[in-house]
Amino acid sequence: MRWSAGVCAVVALLVLGTGPAAADPALIGAPGAGDPYYPLDGNGGYDVSHYDLAIDYDPPTHHLRGTAAIEARAVQPLAQFNLDFRGPEVLMVTVNGQPAGFAREGEHELVVTPLLPLPAGLPLRIVVDYAGEVADTEGKGWTYAPSGGAFAVGQPHSASTWYPLNDTPLDKATFTLHASVPAEWEIMSTGERTRHEVRDGRLATTWETRQPVIGYLTTMAVDHFTFLETRRADGTPVLSAFAPESEHNREDEQRVPEILDFLENLYGPYPFEVAGGIYVDAVIPFSLETQTRPTYAPWADLNTVVHELAHQWWGDTMSVRQWSDICLNECFASYTADYLWIERIDGADVDTKYRDTIAKYRDDTEFWEYALADPGAGTEFTSVYYRGPLFLHALRKLIGEDVFFAALKDFVTAHRDGHASMPEFREFLQTRTSLPLRDFLAEWLDGTRAPRDAFLYPGTLGG
Template sequence: MFSRRARAALLGGLVCTLAACTTSQPDESREPDQGAPVQGAAGIGDPYYPEDGNGGYDATGYDVSIGYNPDNGNLDGDTTVTARATQDLERFNLDLRGFTVSSVEVDGQPAEFAREGDFELVITPGEPLAEGSEFTTRVRYDGKPQDASSAQLGGNGWQRSESGGAFVLGEPQSGSYWYPVNEHPRDKATFRLTARVPQGWTAVSIGTQESSKTENGWTTSTWTEQEPVASYLTTVAVDRFTVDKGQLADGTPVLSAYAPGAEGIRRDADRVGEVIDFLTTKFGEYPATSAGGIYLANDVGYSLETQGRPTYTLGADFSTIVHELAHQWYGNEVSVESWADICLNECLASYSEWLWAEGKQGDNLDARYRNNIDQLRDDTEFWGQKLYDMGAGNEFEGVYDKGTLAIHALRKQIGDEAFDRVLKQWPVEHREGNASWPDFEQFVSDVSGQDLEGFFADWFRGTELPGDEHLYPGSLRN
């Protein structure tokens, strides 16, 4: 990797940092002729995070190669993005936070590049890209990854572990902290990682481990996720892991990696197969290509449903495992269209914990629901949290508690038979794709044959205690 980067610098003579670039800036002063190639948008169109993601192309695959040295915290990257142009492109953007970019190639030819704003990598190929054409973009870069910033869930992005290793974790953003990416769940793509770390360290990622070998003091491992994945659901963790391997009953590979200090969760982690078996009875066939977990000794305030192999931090318990595995259906298989739709992920995954309590522990969920309502009836702050279109920065405030109550009320409103069909059919209806909360509302109405406009307005769009009609639907009226 070092030699390739040095050769690229000699060939292209292009070095770009976040502060300055030696490439010439594309001319933005002229207006394009009608039908002439144009610049892809610097954002994908999500009003909550208007600069996240990019327009003009659809990413179809990432081939990421990194070398990481925990001793000095330096990362060398060499990433190739395969994409399809959705318009005639004169230039386009990728998202990348920090690093020194040494070269960019488009379809094997040197391309001009520049840095704009906090994380835009603007690329101008030697020849415009035709709408519908498939193209590859190779970016070589290195440096120390940016430290994680404070975010809704805690620290987002690249973090150092207690043992001296590192990991990347975050939502809505994390991919751009370590590789160039179209960073929005609306643009899902396949993912392949080759990670090189000093001997004695282990790099773990999502998907299936293809290979691992140690030569000349370095261990190189390759991981492949063949199904489309949202970039925030990719990860790499480097630590002195203890790794256990197995498989589910259907042959799906299971890999669990425990960092030093994380062994306390092992008893719960050994039940991953049991949890998946239970959730398949509620949500249908397990959609991921792998299973297991990455168990860290850091306490960052949250765990994350990284695809097929969730990442758990200190504070995670058995309920966390149920929750993150439920996301493999709700959030991973079907991802949000925009971040305003986050209840599709979190409300359903949170309710999976109630389903487990009911199905495996015999809990009376109606009684649990009524007890919660009795305690929260006068809590205006609780009811003031919107579950849909809650505003940027508020995505994770109500979905874990009010969202759980709302889903139980929905179940009682439409009845168990219709509710069961919704849970199983929704992931199939939008397999490997994206959907919005309004799509879900319409889907539930169609499956149940009910007009649910008032119900959804009260529970998911409202900011007050729902009226008794919607607060105590179905069997809850007794």
């Protein structure tokens, strides 16, 4: 981020007569995954492997009809479990083909009560039908575009505004989107576009994301897009789209193959089958690393493109375990764009850039206010952008070029399609050098004031 009559009776009984208190507490999946910042995000009791969405959207009325088929497995006996959903009215829920009770609770809980309790280990097919006007979240999920179109974007939440899911970084899954709109509109999403055809006045598309993805890294965008289609030298397809007022971004987007080559040299092979970008023209304050195809605000520049593409390694294929680990996303993407790209492509003197930044902010208490390793709920998207690159540059100078770059590539490669945490990264670093790193890492990552001079100016940085 940069910035059925008998069945109906049974269903009625389930919906109206079953609440959370009716089930044995031991058989209820937890309403949250326990993230320290967002404890009610995600849910317990099951693990999702795949989402298959069918979405029909009408831009003039903002009416969305959806069917979410969720393939999962019970990890405990379940008489009840939750999904995260902030979208339109739920019409029906089935579990393994049987009607299930459901209720909306709180801001985003969809409580599902299966007809019969589910044993641990049972494969689940949860189908949720829903329909209604989907609200404009203004960059915190489903968002209206100036043209009358819409797109889904937001961090740490967005997916629950347009489909039900287990909304936690810990439960990555593959993702298929079948989306339909009136034929005068176009659709973009993540992954490979495997269908794109007009029939009876409607455009129907299918998008396949075959590597596991977190919910906030999925998207659907509807607009009067124009397209840019290219390929990398290795054959990787690059498909990008531009909303009406974002054509000025086309020149930067043409450099995606070059940027991916640059990033591969740093962090290993590009982790996905396709690439590209989605350029919207709504005024939102951030761009976002939606997996395989970042979503860019109209102000995005080349630095933003490098940043969001670096996230395909740092944040997408390797994802955080919890939101306090956000430095693993933003510190690394920021350092890549703000230091490594300009150093290696533009020939910039980044040591001087580092020293000038330290001189400017060393005594600024607000600059050091939020710890990189745990910036806090609601303030997680702060210091990681501007102090994260400084930390990584100082680390590079301390442990040396060869050790630094080999460590980064090996760490992100080892966690491909998985998760990592800041504590894991700290432990890993120490296995790569005989230098004692505990105090250096503590002052840079845990501290809320400038590190001591020896840690501010290690190696050739000077004092």
